[in-house]
Every structure is written in structure tokens, then in C-alpha cells.
Amino acid sequence: MKSKIIKILEGFVTFVIILVIIHTLIEDLAIILNWNQEARTFLLFSSFFFDLFFTVEFLIRFSNALSKKKALKYIFFERGWIDFLAAVPLLIFSSGPPLLAYLMGGTILAGMGSIYNILKLVKAIRIARILRILKIFRNIKYADSKMAQRHVAKIITTSIAVIVFSIFGYSILQNNIESMNPNSEYEKSRENIITLLENRPTLSMEFINNLTEIENTIIQIKQNDEAVYRRYDRDYIINNFSENDFIHKVIVKLDMEILFDVREENASIELSQSWNNIFFFSLVMLIVIGYMIFYSAHFAMTVTDPINVMKRGIEEKSYNLEVKLPKHYKNDDIFQLAKAYNEIFLPLKDRNKEDDDIVDLKMDDLKDILG
Amino acid sequence: MLKVSENIINGDKMDIESQKAVQFINRLLSNPAVQNLYPLQKETQILQFLKVNIKQLLPTLSSSAFFPGKSWENIIKILYSALMDILNNELLSGLEKILNNIDYNFIAFLREQGLPVENPQKNILEFEKNLLTIAEARQAFAGPYTAVSLKITDQYIDEAFNRREYIYFELVKVQKLKMSKEEIKNLVKVSLLLKNIIHVIPFNQNRSGNVSNVVHISFAQKALEQVKEKIKILPETLLKSGINSNISFLENPEMETTSRLASIFAFRCQNYKSFQKLDRGADTPDKSWFNIARRNYKFYGFDIKILDELYKTAAENGW
Numbered sequence: 001m002k003s004k005i006i007k008i009l010e011g012f013v014t015f016v017i018i019l020v021i022i023h024t025l026i027e028d029l030a031i032i033l034n035w036n037q038e039a040r041t042f043l044l045f046s047s048f049f050f051d052l053f054f055t056v057e058f059l060i061r062f063s064n065a066l067s068k069k070k071a072l073k074y075i076f077f078e079r080g081w082i083d084f085l086a087a088v089p090l091l092i093f094s095s096g097p098p099l100l101a102y103l104m105g106g107t108i109l110a111g112m113g114s115i116y117n118i119l120k121l122v123k124a125i126r127i128a129r130i131l132r133i134l135k136i137f138r139n140i141k142y143a144d145s146k147m148a149q150r151h152v153a154k155i156i157t158t159s160i161a162v163i164v165f166s167i168f169g170y171s172i173l174q175n176n177i178e179s180m181n182p183n184s185e186y187e188k189s190r191e192n193i194i195t196l197l198e199n200r201p202t203l204s205m206e207f208i209n210n211l212t213e214i215e216n217t218i219i220q221i222k223q224n225d226e227a228v229y230r231r232y233d234r235d236y237i238i239n240n241f242s243e244n245d246f247i248h249k250v251i252v253k254l255d256m257e258i259l260f261d262v263r264e265e266n267a268s269i270e271l272s273q274s275w276n277n278i279f280f281f282s283l284v285m286l287i288v289i290g291y292m293i294f295y296s297a298h299f300a301m302t303v304t305d306p307i308n309v310m311k312r313g314i315e316e317k318s319y320n321l322e323v324k325l326p327k328h329y330k331n332d333d334i335f336q337l338a339k340a341y342n343e344i345f346l347p348l349k350d351r352n353k354e355d356d357d358i359v360d361l362k363m364d365d366l367k368d369i370l371g
Numbered sequence: 372m373l374k375v376s377e378n379i380i381n382g383d384k385m386d387i388e389s390q391k392a393v394q395f396i397n398r399l400l401s402n403p404a405v406q407n408l409y410p411l412q413k414e415t416q417i418l419q420f421l422k423v424n425i426k427q428l429l430p431t432l433s434s435s436a437f438f439p440g441k442s443w444e445n446i447i448k449i450l451y452s453a454l455m456d457i458l459n460n461e462l463l464s465g466l467e468k469i470l471n472n473i474d475y476n477f478i479a480f481l482r483e484q485g486l487p488v489e490n491p492q493k494n495i496l497e498f499e500k501n502l503l504t505i506a507e508a509r510q511a512f513a514g515p516y517t518a519v520s521l522k523i524t525d526q527y528i529d530e531a532f533n534r535r536e537y538i539y540f541e542l543v544k545v546q547k548l549k550m551s552k553e554e555i556k557n558l559v560k561v562s563l564l565l566k567n568i569i570h571v572i573p574f575n576q577n578r579s580g581n582v583s584n585v586v587h588i589s590f591a592q593k594a595l596e597q598v599k600e601k602i603k604i605l606p607e608t609l610l611k612s613g614i615n616s617n618i619s620f621l622e623n624p625e626m627e628t629t630s631r632l633a634s635i636f637a638f639r640c641q642n643y644k645s646f647q648k649l650d651r652g653a654d655t656p657d658k659s660w661f662n663i664a665r666r667n668y669k670f671y672g673f674d675i676k677i678l679d680e681l682y683k684t685a686a687e688n689g690w
């Protein structure tokens with residue numbers, strides 16, 4: 001009964017793993033395809049749910065391993081670190097804060113500006129969710145051997161971990177480079193406006209009105225601590241802008257402060273990031289599928305299948321099939337061993353067989369009549 | 372009066388024992404491990420099972436539920452008798468069917484002058500029925516019966532004729548079998564079915580552990596003299612072809628090609644499992660068997676060149 005429940009739960013986890021991988025792709029598609037706010041809110045909640053689910057799953061597995069004094073084994077040898085990586089940091093840094101911000105109003109992120117940048121970076125490691133697909137690996141053809149599963153899983157994990165951390169590192173680097181050397185069109189436009197204002201000897205309201213009509217990214221202009229221009233009223237700004245949706249520029253010479261709207265710029269960056277995410281996601285999926293289908297078949301053919309045949313030949317008295325020796329791999333260590341198995345062990349076994357070596361009936365088969 | 376009563380009581384006891392034996396044997400025969408085997412393969416499996424598990428089986432089989440107070444030897448006798456009776460139905464009806472499906476025209480090429488040409492299947496069947504009451508003859512018949520039932524000889528002789536290599540040369544040029552391919556196939560089949568007639572002479576030595584079962588040519592000749600008297604309808608060449616499949620080719624290079632083939636196919640099919648699942652990474656059953664036989668040809672007295680060709684044939688056809 002207990003094993004049946006465990007099996008059902010494992011099946012459910014497998015189902016959720018498949019869902020979360022699809023969800024990861026849909027999150028970026030929603031930005032690219034400009035889905036409405038309702039859909040994106042749903043994705044926000046569902047992302048949090050998945051990360052919470054896997055965090056709880058990780059905590060249960062970890063505490064279970066801890067109670068059996070096998071915590072280290074779980075983390076390092078049963079890919080527990082993947083369970084952690086694809087759940088806890090995502091809950092804390094990726095899906096948690098935006099949901100919190102949504103529930104408590106956008107301004108919760110006021111004062112958390114630097115953390116928001118971390119969110120953007122951590123989003124890159126959502127791709128680590130794909131590593132969970134290794135959990136369903138045992139059901140794939142050719143992967144019925146534990147050794148094959150472990151070996152191929154190791155290769156996939158190493159490859160994806162390298163990719164994920166590379167993306168993470170690249171994101172940090174890109175973020176730093178952008179902040180050090182902002183050369184986007186938007187920034188240039190802002191610099192031009194500042195230069196224009198600096199070079200005017202006097203500023204009339206007419207000039208400011210014309211300027212703000214043309215440059216619709218200007219939200220507010222303050223001079224000598226007094227607002228000389230406001231595009232939106234205070235309530236509108238509180239309800240529609242978060243800390244990161246505007247940039248504050250100061251022109252010391254004119255004692256002037258200008259607030260620029262960067263929502264469009266942010267959306268453009270987000271769109272670009274989403275395309276990058278989809279690209280990396282697809283790349284990682286292709287790598288995983290490629291390894292699972294092509295490499296696992298190759299590993300099975302060149303390692304686990306010959307070992308399995310030899311193992312049966314040694315363990316079962318009446319088993320006498322030879323190992324197939326592929327022409328192109330005959331110099332591999334495994335096939336050298338298999339050759340010895342075919343040419344020495346099997347003939348010896350055949351010459352030394354006893355009459356009882358052919359018995360396939362087992363005593364266990366007669367338990368019902370013999371008691 | 373007392374004697375009659377005793378006989379009646381003993382008779383009833385025997386019936387009950389027989390019934391129990393039949394029940395027990397049927398239970399063993401219904402096991403999936405033996406269900407798909409040929410009759411004599413089933414028999415070998417069950418006898419070996421009983422022999423190997425004597426310690427575990429004796430307490431139960433000698434209890435009141437089965438055969439109270441009987442020794443192991445007596446129990447085996449009862450069980451073996453039941454086993455033989457059950458399997459003989461299938462075995463003999465199968466053998467009759469096989470014999471009836473063989474075209475005996477090839478005998479016309481082999482027969483000596485004056486011998487009748489009537490179809491000999493009844494004589495062979497009767498002779499085998501008597502022979503198959505001997506345990507060793509039954510055991511020796513498992514391979515040939517399976518080989519002929521599977522028509523394994525047909526597929527390999529067809530290929531030999533297509534290839535026109537060693538086997539073809541030995542059959543047609545060396546053994547000088549001036550007959551059609553179908554007639555040669557039938558000749559090999561009958562040789563296989565006559566392989567166990569060597570057991571007309573009881574084997575004195577302990578057969579256990581004697582894997583190769585090869586006999587000396589003198590023993591084979593002695594058996595031939597005895598059988599010639601018993602099955603006069605068959606030409607001596609044909610009887611020799613069957614009996615000589617029990618000798619070693621290495622010691623007797625003039626051994627008939629048909630005997631050499633019969634010897635190989637009989638061994639091949641002794642423990643043949645037609646339902647054997649092929650593991651990934653493993654070679655096919657026939658290819659594996661012939662390759663092992665090539666390495667052990669001296670031990671079994673096989674013709675290595677015939678094995679080489681059979682191996683190549685199996686490899687090329689995925690058998």
C-alpha cells in the first residue's frame with residue numbers, strides 16, 4: 001500500500017516536472033507575444049506555485065535523507081543539488097518577490113532597487129528546471145540500466161550546469177557593462193535632452209512644453225525644488241510606476257532635476273532577454289534530448305548491453321548467447337573483454353555443463369502445492 | 372479370498388498413487404518455464420528438477436499428502452511413469468505426424484537390390500515406440516525430435532545448396548548423394564530420427580557428466596548389426612547414417628556427411644528454446660551456438676568446416 005502511494009506521488013511529481021518545463025517556456029513567450037495583464041498575472045502565480053511545490057518537495061526529500069543520515073548522499077549522489085537549485089533560489093529570488101510586489105502593491109520594491117537587478121540575473125537559472133527532466137529519464141528507452149542512467153545524467157547535468165552558470169555569469173557581466181557604459185539609444189536621447197537644456201541660456205514654459213511634447217519620456221521637471229512640469233499626477237505615478245520605471249537625472253548648472261520614463265526601455269530589454277531565454281532554453285532542451293536519445297543509445301550499445309549479456313552468461317547456467325562485437329568498436333576495452341567472454345568463457349562453460357544446468361523450473365514455482 | 376481383497380486394496384492404492392502422480396506432473400508441466408518446450412525437453416527439465424531438488428521435495432512427497440512411506444527411488448519411478456504416459460501422447464502423435472510428412476523416395480537411391488519399397492514410417496514408429504521406453508534413448512531423442520519439428524535442417528540445407536560450398540560438396544560429391552535437395556533434406560531428417568537407435572545396446576558407463584555422448588566406432592557397428600535385424604525394411608546405408616551420427620568425425624574422417632549434420636543439429640536442438648528472447652547486445656541464438664561449437668569441435672567430434680559454414684549462414688541470415 002505504501003509503495004503504491006509512493007508510486008502515485010512520484011507519478012504526480014513527474015507530471016508537474018513536465019508542466020514546469022512547459023511553463024518556463026511560456027513565461028518568455030508571454031512577453032514576446034505581449035499577452036494581456038491577466039494572463040501574465042496567472043503566470044506570476046503559477047510560477048510561484050511551481051517553485052513553492054518543488055521547494056517543499058526538496059525539503060521533504062532532504063529531511064527524509066537527513067533522518068536516515070543520508071543527507072550528503074542525497075545532495076551529491078542523488079542529484080539533490082539539482083532539486084535545490086531548481087527550486088529554492090527561484091522561489092526566493094525569482095517568483096517570490098514579484099508575487100509579493102503584486103499582492104502588496106508595486107511600491108514594495110521601493111528601496112529594493114539593487115535586489116531587482118538580482119532578480120533579473122536569477123531568472124536566467126530558471127533553465128536549471130530542465131535538469132528535473134532527468135528524474136523521468138529511467139523511463140526512456142536504452143536507459144533501463146542504472147549505470148546508463150547515472151552516466152548519461154552526469155553528462156547532461158555537467159553540460160547544463162556549465163551552460164546555466166555561464167549564462168548567469170554572462171548576465172552579471174552584461175549588467176555591469178551596461179551600467180558602466182550605457183550606450184543605448186534611450187540613454188543617448190536623454191543625454192541629448194540634458195545637453196539641449198544645459199546650452200539654453202534661459203528656459204521658458206513654451207520651450208519646456210514643446211520639448212515635453214516631443215520627448216514623451218520626460219515625466220517631471222523640477223527647478224529650484226519646484227516642479228515646473230508634470231506629465232502625470234502623483235496618484236498616477238504611484239499606481240503605474242515602480243522604482244525601476246524611471247531614471248532621475250540632475251543638471252547641476254541649472255539646479256534642475258528631470259525624471260525620465262524608462263518603461264518602454266525596460267520592456268525592450270525584457271523582450272530582448274526573453275528571446276535570449278527562449279534561445280538558451282531551446283538550446284538546453286536540444287542538448288538534453290540529444291543526450292537522452294542519441295548518447296544513451298550509444299552508451300547502451302557500447303557499454304551496458306555487452307555488460308548485461310556477459311552478466312547473464314556468468315549468472316545463468318543455461319544462458320549461452322555471445323556478445324555482439326560491433327566492427328567499429330572492436331578495440332574498445334569492453335569489447336576486448338567481450339571477445340574473451342565469447343572465445344574463452346562460453347566454450348569452457350559449454351564443455352563443463354552439468355545436467356542440472358538446464359533446469360529452468362524453480363522450487364518457488366511449487367510453493368502452493370508443496371507448502 | 373484374502374489374496375483377492377489384498378489385490379483389490381493394492382490396486383486401489385496404485386490408482387490413487389497414479390492419480391496423485393499425474394496431478395503433480397501436470398502441475399509441473401503447466402509451469403511457464405516448460406510449457407512451450409517440446410515433449411522430451413519437458414521431460415528432461417522435470418527429471419532434472421526432481422533430481423536437483425531431492426532434499427526439498429522428499430519430505431513433502433513422502434508425506435501422507437502424496438506417497439506416504441515410499442523411498443525416493445520408488446517415488447521417482449511412480450512420477451516418471453506418469454510423466455512418460457502423459458508426454459508419450461504428445462510425443463508419439465507428433466512423431467507419427469513427422470514420419471507421415473516425410474517423402475521416402477530417397478530410399479530408392481539408397482536401397483539394395485531386393486528390398487521392398489513400401490513406406491517405412493510404420494516400422495520406424497513401432498521401433499521408436501519400443502526404444503522410447505528406455506530412459507537414455509528418450510533423452511537422446513530430445514534433440515533430433517526438436518530439430519525435425521523445427522525444420523531447422525531444411526533452412527540450413529536450403530542455404531547450403533544456395534551457397535554451394537563445403538556442405539554441398541560433401542553431400543553431393545563426397546557422399547555421392549545423387550538426389551534432389553528435397554530428398555537430401557528428408558534423408559537428413561530420417562538420419563536424425565534414427566540417431567537414438569544406438570541405444571539398442573545398453574550404455575554401460577555412467578552417462579552423468581559425459582557431455583559429448585560420443586561413442587566408439589566399434590560400438591556403433593555392434594549397434595548397427597543388431598538394428599539391421601530389427602528394421603530390415605530400411606537400407607543399411609540409412610541406418611548407418613543415423614547410428615554414425617553418434618561417433619566422432621575426428622576419429623572417423625570417412626563419417627557420412629548426413630551423419631555429421633545430424634550430429635550437429637541434434638546437439639543444437641537438445642536444449643533449444645524457440646521462444647528465447649534476444650537481449651540487446653547479444654548475438655542471435657544459432658550464431659552464438661555455432662560459434663561456441665566451433666571452439667569445442669574437438670570435444671564433440673564435430674566437423675569444423677561444416678560448423679564454419681553453418682556459422683556463416685546463421686550470421687548472414689540473422690538466425
